[in-house]
Amino acid sequence: MVERVLLASPRGFCAGVERAVETVEQALDLYGAPVYVRKQIIHNIHVVRDLEARGAIFVEEETEVPEGATIVYSAHGVAPSVHANSARLQHKVLDATCPLVTKVHVQARRFAAAGYTVVLIGHAGHEEVVGTMGEAPESTVLVQDVAEAEALELPEAARAAYITQTTLSVDETVEIIGVLRRRFPEIVGPRKEDICYATSNRQWAVKEMLSEIDMLLVIGSRNSSNSNRLVDVAHAHGVAAHLIDDESEIDARWFEGMRTVGVTSGASAPERLVVGVCEWFRQRGVERIEPFQMASEDVTFRLPVELRRELALAEARP
Known part of the structure; x- marks a missing residue:
């Protein structure tokens, strides 16, 4: 029977994800629906559904977007050919690529x-x-x-x-x-590593927690690379782990013989999903739900310059 749940920190949304989601939300407020989004803005199905409910239309390719429409590029970045296609179609482009x-x-x-x-x-x-x-x-x-x-x-x-x-x-x-x-002894690389701070921090937080837990639950969608890597970190250290989209995917049979369960979430998973998982355990009698080694992140990214300019103009209008 599970007696304790430990919550990893940091977890959840990173600065790039927050920027991308806010870009779509602000675009919907500013221009009204529809706002088109190329691919999933971030790899989380809950966020995508929420934005769809507000009027965002998700497409696979920019060539599916009507001429002159507003399009947001996802946080994952696009090839130059995508920019060229949007220019040809005279799209209003908001590039939410993570910096x-x-x-x-x-x-x-x-x-x-x-x-x-x-x-x-x-x-x-x-x-x-x-x-x-x-x-x-x-x-x-x-x-x-x-x-x-x-x-x-x-x-x-x-x-x-x-x-x-x-x-x-x-x-x-x-x-x-x-x-x-x-x-290739002469190979050169970037002056600063490319793996982002959020990915590194979330993996570090999981590693720190592994000696204290019997199993790890990672909240994140199947196509989220950084969420899958958190599962890999646990497995590499001999700890069982499961990737779940939300509490509905938890199987109580996983916890037979388990006393302490760790919970973390990928950089594209909203905190409300962690709250849902904690509630699942509370409903089953688990009273000890505790943060583990609280750490915070203070990284922020400004919205795309095109959107900031439009928002400033909108505020300046009488």
């Missing part, structure tokens, strides 16, 4: 322009990776794990540089970079 993802895009362009072969460490098909590779597709190769790093072949005269997806496992990425440095 930390934008930094990786800039690095990709700079390395490629300097003649480097760019090794992108990331997961094939993830929207962030697709967008980053679109910056310099002829110069970029994708490496997903240690085995691919070991097998990577580059032309003998090639100069190599590496960049990474922002939502990877910190430990696995260090291992992959180690292989690349051993195999």
Whole structure:
């Protein structure tokens, strides 16, 4: 029987996610519905449904959006070809790409322009990776794990540089970079690591908690890379873990013989989902629901400049 639930800290929304969600909300308030959003604004189905209820229309590609309409690009970033399509269709573009993802895009362009072969460490098909590779597709190769790093072949005269997806496992990425440095001693990388502060902090918080818990629940959607990495962190240390969208996916049978359960949430999961999970345990007699090693984050990102300009104009009108 579960006796105690520990809540990891930090958890939940990061600055990039807050900025992206607020961009859609402010656009709906300013322009009215519909506001089109390319892909899921963040990888959380609850947030997407809430925004749909307010009038956001989610599309897979910018080419589906009517000419002249307002479109928001998701937090994961887009390739230059997406901007070109929107320009052709005369969209009003609000780019909600996380600034930390934008930094990786800039690095990709700079390395490629300097003649480097760019090794992108990331997961094939993830929207962030697709967008980053679109910056310099002829110069970029994708490496997903240690085995691919070991097998990577580059032309003998090639100069190599590496960049990474922002939502990877910190430990696995260090291992992959180690292989690349051993195999290509002249390889260069970013001055500051690409894995974002929120991903690193949430993984750190889980690691700190693992010795105190019998099982970890990670609140996040299946397509959330950083949420999946939190599950991986627990598994790597021999602790059982489950990824859940909300309390409706909890199976009470998981907790047979368990006394302490840890709860965390990915960077795209709203705190109300944590509240729902805590209530699930309270309804089953668990009274000890406690924060574990409280830590806070004070990072904030300003809204996209196009939106800030429009909001300022709206406020200035009589």
